Amino acid sequence: MFKRVLIANRGEIAVRVARACRELGIQTVAVFSDADRTNAHVTAADEAYHIGPARAADSYLNVQRLIETAQRAECDAIHPGYGFLAENAGFARACAAAGLTFIGPSPGVMEEMGDKIQARLRAANAGFPVVPGSTEAVAEVAHALSLADSLGYPVAIKASAGGGGKGLKIAHERAAVAQAFSLAAKEAAAYFGDGRVYLERYLAAPKHVEIQILGDKHGHVIHLGERDCSLQRRHQKLVEETPALISAGTRRRMLEAAVGLALAMHYDSAGTIECLVEGDEFFFLEMNTRIQVEHTISEAVYGIDLVKAQIRIAAGEALWLSQADIVARGHAIECRINAEAPLQEFSASPGLISAYREPGGPGVRVDAAAYAGWNIPTDYDSLIAKLIAWGMDREEARLRMLRALAEFTVSGVTTTIPLFQALLESDEFRAGSYSTSTVETFMADRRSDIARAYDSAAQRLDDDRTPTTAAADGNSDSTALTVEVNGKRFEVRVSGWKVGPKAGSRPSARHRPVKQVASTGACVQAPMHGVLSEIRVKPDDAVTQGQVIATIEAMKMMNEVIAHRSGVVKSVEAAPGSTCEAGACIVTLTE
Template sequence: MFKKILIANRGEIALRVIRTCREMGIKTVAVYSKADEESLHVRFADEAVCIGPAPSSESYLKMPNIIAAAEITNADAIHPGYGFLSENAKFSNLCEEHNIKFIGASGKMIDQMGDKANAKSTMIAAGVPCVPGSEGVIADFEECEKLAIETGYPVMLKASAGGGGKGMRAVWKPEDLKDAWESARQESKAAFGNNDMYMEKLIEEPRHIEIQIVGDSFGKACHLSERDCSVQRRHQKLTEETPSPFMTDNLRDKMGEAAVKAAEYIKYEGAGTVEFLVDKHRNFYFMEMNTRIQVEHPITEEVVNYDLIREQILVAAGVPISGKNYYPQMHSIECRINAEDPYNNFRPAPGKITTFHAPGGHGVRIDTHVYAGYMIPPNYDSMIAKLITTAQTREEAINKMKRALDEFVIEGIKTTIPFHRQLMDHPDYVSGNYTTKFMEDFEMQS
């Protein structure tokens, strides 16, 4: 087992990893930028090392600084959390070169699944259902035109190196294809330094449902059932729940089996997520694989009583998994609390928190790194907390979330708490009748 783990991240996920390490008797090292000097993850780690100024390019993405921090503190493993370097093949390989265990996928695995065109062709070979479309990168616009006709409109152009909705364009008719092709490639080049594109059939009225998997170094994998992440804005998740109100036992078994098949085919090691689009007829199609822990992992932990961070660490240390699959015993909902103004097109709202009162009670969990007096820097993602409620039924979990949101007081900045409170009363959400298009028609009530 590892003696000391450096957490190459910030905020609530860094604090989340620190907590599990302490429970396992493992020493921790926090790294932080100058903007994060007062963050709780710095305070609660056994050691802390400043790795640079506020911009992430000069701190949390600066690989030599992080490796140096690990070496001077004698850390024998690095946990990357999510975002930043968690799916960076070069960083995974760099850790290996310095005899530091990367608690995540190997560089080869990240390369294989991180490039979405490669991932799709790999999943086709594994026998996992995929959205009809190109089997790899599209060579040029002429091939794009031909594929669009073969696939049938509407189609979705996607950046091969994409994420967070960058480089994605829905195209409904042939005359719009050229403009979409050019703008998607330009956006992808600017965001990822890569303008490779692939194409898929546009799935109408889709649900975004992902399957949590864990694989060990012995080629064995298991699944921990699904999370429904369909409530999104600009391809960014706002709230998640498990089990999905759209799911049936038969569909859960089929999707779980496909996710395990995918993981075992590539001999996946660690915690990961296989993401699917599910159409209104409950046909499901592979979308992508995230080779890291997900923001929304707590709801899975709550319904199956399973510490995913602990399992990541055990797997990285060479411990085999049990191999059994896990199924939800309760219902859990997560609301991402962002420092954004929901009444002003969700505009980011960094600043100083003057008052912070967290809700409590049975079945309420909060993962956060902020407190009264904390200054939210403008340099990073706007998520400042995750509020999770868990109950015996979906109706009870929603009612518990309403109560918890009413108790949650954050003053000094704007947050998305009012949005989530209105969401919990929305008839389509309450009935479970929502898709990834839900937010297109949602309007905040004053």
């Protein structure tokens, strides 16, 4: 077994991996960027090292820096978590070249299945039904248009190295292809460092069902059932549950196909085979060669720690369970508590968390790295916490989740909690008849109800204080401090020096909704804080109401800036690459 593991990730998944390692008697090393100095994952590990600026390419995607840090900290393995470099075969090979074990599948398997284009070919060759689409990367808009015309609209334009909904855009008509192509490629490059995209026919309202696979390096593969991940926004999952409400025959055929595909490719870690389901038909969508965000609900129902399993398999252990040993018990639901404003098109809501209290009680689990006083950065995704509820049956799990959502307090930023309370009470969720289009429809049809839920949440008072970075802990003669020496983090105590709370450090006592931005008059304003990725107009250009005039990157999503009225561009007030605040003027139109 490994002696020390570097966790090449951040936030809740880094905390999750640290806990699994601790239970296996393995020491852990965390890494952090400039934006994450106060993130909870930094203190969850035995040691922590600074690896660079907030920009992911300079820190969490910096392979050389991660390898050097692992060697400096005398690690013998690296766990990549999910996202960032988790599906990067080059990183896995770099680990091996440096004498480090990559906790994940072998590089060859990861390269074949982590590349969504190659995975489609592999699945088709194994007899797995696939959604019609391209079998190679699409580099030019003209090629994308030609493919889209042949496939029929709508089409999905997807990142080859993608996952988690990043780098996925939909074009409902020919006129939308160029814009969707550009956004998908930019988002893919920003999140994965790989801007290649491909096209496939877009199924408008299927169920999104995935199978949890676990394989070892000795030729054994088992499954841990399936998860329904259909409740999504921007093609990213919001709520997941297991088991899925599909027919027994469809379930059996999907599980058999998934295990067969994993055996054919000699898959040797935790992984997920994702499918689209329409009626009794299912189609291969992609394979995620890593641990999934929603692995928690499979753990709840099957009683198997998937992160520990990953680590044990990477250390060379043969699977200690057969398929006959895998028995499902009950039902589990996960809600992703995101810092987002659903009523503002799920725009990011970064900022200071002024109060934070997690729910508890029987059957409730929270995976998080949040706390009161944490300032959610704009540089990464919007996930605050994962809330999991287990019950003996689906209805108990649903009611338990509603109880836990009511207990969960996150003040200072807008979150998805009130939305989930309304969604889990809906007829669609109660019946299990929802699809990938349900959230969009629900937001349109129930907007006034959801607005009332957010108004109610905004009335809750916050009596918590923000902790300071250097606070006295009851000893009047000393103060605990966090310092860095040559990039390594240390906790020290300074005797004879007392530091109290900073003046003005107490946050607003009320839930702070996301800032409303009203573009009126001549100015087209930024709808959120972020980095201006692109400006599509120049002085003297004519624009029409509803036209996209710019894109802003916030929390690793490309967000379109829309002209609120028609007019002619008088001046451009910001430059690509600059940081803009919510409400800042980007383009001025003639009066």
